[in-house]
Amino acid sequence: MQCKASVASQQCSRCWTETSPGSIWCCSDRHRPTGVFKGASKGKCGGEISRPSRSDQHTGAATCGTRPDKEVGDGDGSGTGSDVTEESFWNSVVSPVLEKFEAVATGGSPSEEVVRRLSDECSGLHGALQERGMLGRRLRKRAALLRSLYRLIDLGSDQLNLLLAKLILALEVSGNNLLNICKLMFKISRSASNDTLFHNNSIIDSLLSVLRSKDVSVCGEALLYCVATLKFLSGNSALRRLLLEKDCIGVLSQLTHRLTHAPSERDSTGPTHTTAGHILVQLTATFRNMADLSESRPSFVSNGVLTELTTVLDHHYADPDVCTNVARIFSKLSSYNECCLALAEIPQCCRIFIDLLGKHSKKQDLVVRLLFTLGNLAARSPEAQLQIYEERGAVDTLLRLLHSYQEPGTAPGDPLGPRGPPSRPPPPLPGAAEREDVLVKLVRVLANVSIHPTAGTALAANKECVGLLLKVLERCSVELSEELMVNAAATINNLSFYQGESSEIRRRHAHLSHLLLKLLLSSSMAAVLEATRVFGNLSQISDVRLFIMEHKVHQFVVTLLDSKSSDVCYSACGVLINLSSEPHNRHTLRQEGAIHKLAECLRDFGPYDWQLAGLVCQTLWNCTEDGMEDETTELLHTLSIYLDEEEALSYSASDGDTMRKLHQACWELEFRPVAQRLCRRFQVQEAAEPIREGQAAAEPIRELS
DSSP: OOOOOOOOOOBOSSSSOBOSTTOSOOSSGGGOOOEEOOOOOOOOTTSOOOOOOSOOOOOEEOOOOOOOOOTTTTOOOOOSSOHHHHHHHIIIIIHHHHHHHHHSOOSSOOOHHHHHHHHHHHHHHHHHHHHTTOTTTTOTTHHHHHHHHHHHHTTOOHHHHHHHHHHHHHTTOOHHHHHHHHHHHHHHHTSGGGHHHHHTSTHHHHHHHHHHHSOHHHHHHHHHHHHHHHHHHTTSHHHHHHHHHTTHHHHHHHHHHHHHTSGGGSOOSSOOOSHHHHHHHHHHHHHHHHTTSGGGHHHHHHTTHHHHHHHHHHHOTTOHHHHHHHHHHHHHHTTSHHHHHHHHTSTTHHHHHHHHHHHTTTOHHHHHHHHHHHHHHHHHOHHHHHHHHHSTTHHHHHHHHHHHTTOSSSSTTOTTSOOOOOSSOOOOOOOHHHHHHHHHHHHHHHHHHTTSHHHHHHHHTOHHHHHHHHHHHHHOOTTTOHHHHHHHHHHHHHHHTOOSTTOHHHHTHHHHHHHHHHHHTSSOHHHHHHHHHHHHHHTTSHHHHHHHHHTTHHHHHHHGGGSOOHHHHHHHHHHHHHHTTSHHHHHHHHHTTHHHHHHHHHHHHGGGOHHHHHHHHHHHHHHTTTOOSSSHHHHHHHHHHHTOHHHHHGGGTTSOHHHHHHHHHHIIIIIHHHHHHHHHHHHHHHTTOOOOTTOOOOOOOOSOO
16 A cells, blocks of 8 residues: 655756645755654554554654755766876766756656656666766766756656665765655655665665764754654564674664764653654654564674663653563564663663652553563563662552552552542543553563572562452462463462561461462362472461361362472472371371372373473372381382482483583482482381381471471
């Protein structure tokens, strides 16, 4: 679909130009328009980058410095070789082509044959000038050549105009004429149907050359249109790869550095309406598109783009368009290990993210992307976990967001709170689905940060933090908000690991136990798994063990051993270990068939997960403390096979060397000691050997390893 702006036909008498209001071509400052665009297409966090809109409107104001235009009418007086040689070249090569150009009548649409012929002549002329070294400002009659080229642009052929633009840029135009050519390329790039023209033309090299060489303070508006052209082109997957091959990311990184380190750009105390600000909107949108290409990730890291974009956020924090574009780039790249670790090494990145969350707390599309990036950083880097927690005001900012996005009454049909008319018209806030998306990402940040012992211990003792997490479990349902409920339960599980005297999780264990029942009885296996993990930690408390037995939760946990999932079985064993530490629970568990199911788990998962196999043996040790009537022979057979090192490690023979060594270490440290101990017990029980008087019984295992 064509989206080109219409071009007025009134021409300037000195050169190729338009003088009607709003025209984009001019030969002097009195014709230059002041409106430039600042729009950028938006998308959901974590989604695929779609092609930017081809109908960006001019919504901002920017300036572009211009110089007197020497190209048209007066020449620059320079040349190469003797005047006779250049004159001969002009008469024999250039002049005949210009005569053909002059013979073409402007106005109306030329035929395909005329366009093809003119395109061939233009390409031939470009090649001849390049071969004779007559490009740049070396040609004495350069002004006459430019006049003829400008005249052909009025034919309105996009194919021909790109060839003309490439030649005009090679002649090193400046001022308004440079600006006009950049606007022409931008106008052509707005239509997706023209992408093939750019792919089959080396005009991209000319664009990148302009971005490398031109001064922002002098040619800012021209650079703006160049970057905006690249933004449109980068929406095409084939052109993205071509741009990557031509080091577009490196060129844009250098331009970003020049923009952020220009003296006039260092004061960002208010909304940014400078030319640099407008360029950065288009530039970051281009980076956003390039980040969609998996092959581009090494280039982002090697060219220092992540550092430059962090500086952009710091300098332009008041510009929501720039911040949102950068946040989209970070949310995409931080999903990959090499980019995430590179971002984590930037000292100020966590501070900047936290500051932006505080300043733009109601801008959901920005907040959700920043939180997603912080969650990725905390998931991959222990240093980032501690840095986020220790950042001044970080915990307060995160909890304030958690509270504000849980506030009721902001959207009809909101599952997060009760209804009721507000006392005054509330400010516009995101709807229920958007708010829940923020909560999902925010709770994930807390879950990952709490992995660090320092942060986890402090958050477990934070009444507000624990209270807000419990409120999520109270107000939401797994059916409507599964991801949020699972993340909240996972965070509570991490916090329940730290059970010091100051732990709010331990203090509120009774209320939490009732809330976990809702997750256990849901149809979501992810929710069941997280609830079981929490019970694995909480069941170290005697009151929780009593709650589990009274509410028949133990029956459900024993059933989970049939799940055929190693993660679920591991979590179930964690609960059963603690329950079986008490003699009056062991008989009940045996009646539920726990020993038989544990034996099946050992047989099915042992060779592939020695850590789980070791935990199963610990659980069996506790459950058989009072003796065992059956299953002894079968268990002894299984244990004897798995305790044979050669046999046991043969299951990992096809793995790589690193995985094979890890497999062996788990077998030696996690499984073999407790399995040998259990095997000796079964051998004694099978032989019906009574315990000698005075022999101490083995101590039940209660704590999780």
